[in-house]
Amino acid sequence: MTRSLLIFLGAFAAISMSFTALALLPGLQLSTIEPTPGTDDYTFEEQRGREIYIRDGCLYCHTQQVRPDGFGADIQRGWGSRGSFPGDYVYDETHQLGTMRTGPDLHDIASRQPSRDWHLAHLYQPRSVSPGSVMPAYPYMFEVKSRSNVLPSDVTVPISPEYAPPEGKVVVAKEEALYLYDYLMTLRLEPLEENRDG
């Protein structure tokens, strides 16, 4: 056997084995997993919101994985009543586990902060509700309208005076912001009866 063939075969064997073990086997192992209680398939609106979360890269600053008790301080911080399990993600076609916490974990945000007004104001201008935050504002998900042009179906967003638009104008959420809110409200970790090991 020539040296180059040996290198080739060795290199190929190495990568194929780890591919099988790390990329394929976990899929098989978890293929029969049940969704955890409270984990449901996404509705149309929630899925749209999830696509916006993906499109605008919330993942680069927010994780969706609560660390288990005894590892880190997530539970003590109030980021969830339990650690995350694989069953929490069964409907996630594109995983959004994340690796960075420039902002807090969001896997249980719906329990922690259910208010729609808060979320919409936060998206429009994070510093209006979280002073000192470095999160970008998302004004393009909102429209600033004259109060007289507001339609009955419009969702207006109360903004603190410091960041509010000029007199006579109001902030109205576009569909994007509402869908995103709908998606965030799916992020909830229901407590489990027994403590299963993922």
Next chain:
Amino acid sequence: MPASDADREPTTPGMPPGSTSETLEANWRRTVDHSTRWPVIAFVSSSVFWLLIGSVLAIVASLKFNMPDWLVQQGWLTFGRIRPAHLNTVIYGWISMAGVGVGTWLWARLLKTRLRGRWMMMTSVALWNVGMLLGTIGILIGHSRAIEWVEMPYYAFAFIVPAMLLVVASFLLTLQQRRVKHLFISVWYLGASMLWGPFLVVAVLLPIYSGVPEATANWWYAHNILGLWITPAGLAAAYYFIPKVIGRPVYSYHLSYLGFWTLALFYNWAGVHHLVGGPAPQWVVTVSIVFSVMMIVPVVVVAVNHHMTVVGHFKKLKYSPTLRFVVFGAMSYTAVSLQGSLQSLRSWQEVTHFTHYTIAHSHLGVYAFASMIMFGAMYYIMPRVTNWEWDSPRLISIHFWTTGLGVGAYFTALTIGGVIQGLQMLDPSIDFLTIVDDTKPWLVVRSVAGSLMTIGHFVFAYLLYRIIAKSGERRDGPVYFHPAPAGLFGSSAGDGSSRQAPSMDADSEETQDSPGL
């Protein structure tokens, strides 16, 4: 070793009758270098183009931490799109194309034969650039897939995967025509990465993953693109240029085999150390931690080999740009990898995992190691493919100090800031917004450091333009930071020059090719 290889060895084509063996060597080397000319120029200049784009995106991303209300009116400027656009341009545009450009030149040189399939390389560069353009625009207009390290949409990879395969084809054709008995260790690394790279990309693009298993596949991929695609190109270059410029064989050739095989066997199991403490099955995480720690073996082996080759020749760093960049990179490789092995431990991950500390580690790897080695390699290669010398030692020096100090400050600031951030997050009595506030000064340092690095990149791009366009005065002999004392770099060493007299140019590749020496 097939007999045919040995047979081919002495029959070097283009042998002028009556020439000495030294001019003969110089002549075939010129032929071989010449055969790589357009592919190397095309890949190198494209890579630097993407480096510039990636740097501008990086600065914008970094400044957004300092001014979160800057450039927020339009979706395409939001941090969550600029940031993946940065990663993808620098990983698939800059460092990958640079690796292919440098690798191509090394491949032909080390196999002592002309590059075959040049049209494939030229087609590849075109496809690759189209793919990068579509991918970058795709992310910015909202088609990001938000799978870390594979954010570019499928339609971008539809160009990039064939581009990679064309490179592989050209490499294989060239390999078939090799005129050497021994395959120098750089050839091993490059050859293996040519298998691993396309394998990885195709595997991760398969539409078969979701949920937690998708995360393990994702990190298996991302870690391997670093370890089995980017790292081999960097190590191949370091293994070639350190002995070459110093004029002394690799410290221990046997160790280099050990280093290669342990890397090939251990690295690819380590990826799930990115998910420590997360919901992935425990056994996968544990396996990855074990292999991460085992990576100490190849890393130490490579470190011994590289650093022991340099020992006793440090004063050459004062003169040779190639050596200075490459040795900087090789030292960073040791640092980033040992850091990596330690930080994959659970107790370490508990503190640093979700913090800016990781970003510092990233740039120590892809920048201080991989990018710096690529710069050094380009300083050596470009004069040989263009037949022209670098324009200005002063600008090269500016390039070195801006990037070297820049990445040093970047790493130091985010490491300190990240550890503080990690420790604070473990203390639930510290309010989250206080933690955010405390990271701010370190993020300002990052913006300053990044601006320095970006200045360096533009300086380098200018130098590259000058050498490709053959601007300025024709220089005699290689460009050193300071005039090198006569005899410091022997006839077979140094940065060499595009235009040395053939007899001066004769270095014997054998010193490195054969383990015995």
